[in-house]
Amino acid sequence: MASHANTVAALREQPLSLGAWKASLERPLTQFLMLMLAAWLLRAATFGHPNFFLDEAFYFAAGIEMSHGAVPFVDIWDRKPWGHFALFAGFAAISHDPAVYQIAATIFAAATAFFIARLALSVSSSWAAVASGLAYLLLLPIFSGAGGQSPVFYNAFVAAAALLVWKGREGGGWQTPFAMLLAGAAIAIKTSVVFEAIALGLVAVWFCWQRHGPSTRVLERAIFWAIIGAAPSLIIALGYWMSGYWMEFWQAMALSNLDKAYGLASSWERAVTMATRIAPIALLAAVSWAHWRGRREAVLLLAWLLAAVAGLIAIPNFYAHYALPLLMPLCVLAAPFFARMPIGPIAIGTLTVMSLWMAPANSQDQTRKAQSALAELAYAAEMHGAERGLLNYDGPMMLHAATGTRPLTPLMFGPHLSHAPEANVSHLNTTAEIARVLSLKPGVIVMAPEERHLPSNRETRAMVLAYIAANCREVAMVSMPMRYRADDIAVYGDCAAR
Template sequence: MAEGAFGISPLLLLLLAAVALRASTFGDPNVGGDETFYQTVGIAMHHGAVPYVDVWDRKPWGLFFLFYLITGISSAPAGYQLIATGFAAATAWIIGRIAIRWTDRQGALLAGLAYLVFLIPFQGYGGQSPVFYNLFIATAALLVLRATPGLRNGDVDWRSHLAMLLAGIAITMKTTAFFEAAFLGLWCSTALLTAPWAKRPPGRTIVAWALLGAAPALLIAAGYALAGYWSIYCTAMVTSNFTKSPDLTSSAIRFAIMLSRMAPLLIVAVLSLPETPGNRRSFMLLWLLAAFVGVASVPHFFMHYGLPVLVPVSVAAAAFLGRKWLGPIAFMVMAWFALHDSQVLDFDHARRSQAAFDELTQAIRDHDDGGPLFVFDGPHQLYTMTDKPFPTPLVFTAHLGHLMERDVSHLSTLGEVKRVLAMRPSTIIAAPQPRQGPPNLETDNLVRAYFHAHCRRVARVDTPDWLNESIIDVWADCRTGKTASVLP
């Protein structure tokens, strides 16, 4: 069936579905630690912060630049949440446009809806990085499929070049997208090399594809090298990823949970494969393999790590979902499994979260004597919400308090904590007990000894996010010595 059969009307339906599934998160300042960190960095970049230098993490620069662009439009949480909703709907639409090449309108639409539904149990209800870069990979896959017939005849046009560039951009948002990008490049190369004749030398074209795919990452790396930050950048992008060892037992448990949550969609995808035309089936199987290799390459198996796999699995499920009666029934069963224990209708959650942050920020402002704010074990977005500068590049609190993150950056974790405490912070944010597990007791004991000796607790706030309910303490008046009054 022609792609034109899956046009604007399905896009509008998918957009409405995306809004309905995610509306309960809109305006929530604490949806999840990862995306609120990306937003925090994006806001800080508008004030001159340089990722990895002024605020450290191992995520690729393209992700922070995307949030820089988003926070240039709006620094409110709803800003990135609404844009993420648009990305999710657009990805679902591209999934439908891929699938309609071998199924009908029903199958294509249900495949797109399946993607939106399964984003929820995989923590893709907000602004996790795959919610954004999945669109680039899906669009690249669509362009590759469009270009393949021509490549097999030796014809190379703009679609294959654009596909490689989009895949390269995806890599600058998440390094593990490399495996899907490599698959798309190898698919195009194989198609061109098996052509009976070509209008241009295949070798040059393949090199051009490789350069286009690598260009975004190479330009970013060159920028850091020219600015004199190559060592810091290399540590963030390369060496830090090898110093964080997974806990095999917990990783195995998370992997089992990931598979169990994806099982309904995987089953439908397997049932679809016999109905998928042979020339498309091999593409789908290889794409699925590349996506799973990307997940396995970082074997921590946190639930959101499965988000990239949802794109090819949803496409693969389309043929079965196109069956007249069985397709809608299968979709409803899958949707129930995905959503029956979710919080998609908990509209009170955002209100409670906002109230908690109002209380936290007010407590910080009421006791601000001009000294530094140190968020040791709490929501990092409190820096930007209170207009306070970062006292250390280790802003993401796991880099301070998680044992697995000790000394993974170019900075000494203990050394940074000692340096910040030597600045005599006026306010320290920490949970009553370490939230990171296993905790870095070197830093944790040092900070707790400091605020018990020099500060008083002025607020204790129940602070929900979409995975946990944390108690966060505000320890203030640290520079005045008012330690007599401590709240119960």
């Protein structure tokens, strides 16, 4: 006992030195745990929120439908690649509680931040590297990345691929092929990642060229890496061709983007907002450029950044989360600035304040209110005819899962029915599809009294309102919270009762 007391006393008298803390910070596990803790603290209040963001609620609802046998692009439609559906189907296979995908998103965000930190170590201290990863986590909410938007997931694959390309620069046997496989997996989640995948592949070829000079060996490896990167998407496409659903697949993956109308005025407004928000980290990256000039890493980071910009421009909607891929190379480039004392820690503190001010973390109270609101909507629908069919025109995406009903149309994502730019972009005529669903005499219609997705599809809205006026009565009106807003959602039940 005396020996134990003496040991405790000695530890109290000799706290960990600064050198010991630095040594601990240099360990990869310590870096990951620190970033994981930060991600958890920034996101934990949202776990279980059923309506955090419209897009990700739809992704999870689509994953739930896949667990009931739905085929993407056929039974549930969107222009996201099959891999994105499969990712959320995997989450839904664990549980239909949205906390599952939200916890997964937290892990993916922390992993991306960790890969950023590992890349930043080549020119900065352990502190600055971890600060780069932390900067990524702090910037995510500002660009609608506080939940499970698709870049939160595929960014992890891209960042890991970039790190492996760098590690394989001296001719490692497995790093570069595995990097191309990860990039290919990211393309299968989001098509626009093809720009980043090509850029990373070209950098890998450049590294190989530096080692071997112009030779058939370089060409052979380039072809091999390209095949590996394309393999996931080619396998998926082959599966749809063999199953007889090629036209649905091709419409979703290619033609729908050409058919969609883009509002130039609103897109330009969003682009300006995006540029304003990304300016601080872009400025830190620019100020840090002197530390990267002349280094081989600079080629990788610049190619990566330019490719991310190309992917952003290729789909000129400029929604906030479209900027999330740019954050990765920018945060790595900014690492030398974070290494400066004391201005580096001040910069991280400023980013923290900016993040909490511009995109304050949601409260557990809002999560509970959203859960209660969804339960209230589901109860009203179940009590007033949902068993005869439920048309969720523009209500919360998790409503079918909450009521145990199946969507009456593959166009289950509200904007595909109610948003004018989305009219007829699928393989289905939107107006004809609404007419078909209404001909089934659904027992419940759920929609917002006020137009939610502007400019609205006035034709389909008028058809649904006419059906409600002739066949239904309002049985509930519920305020449904989202991250930054709450919408009144009405349940019109007892429709066309016999």
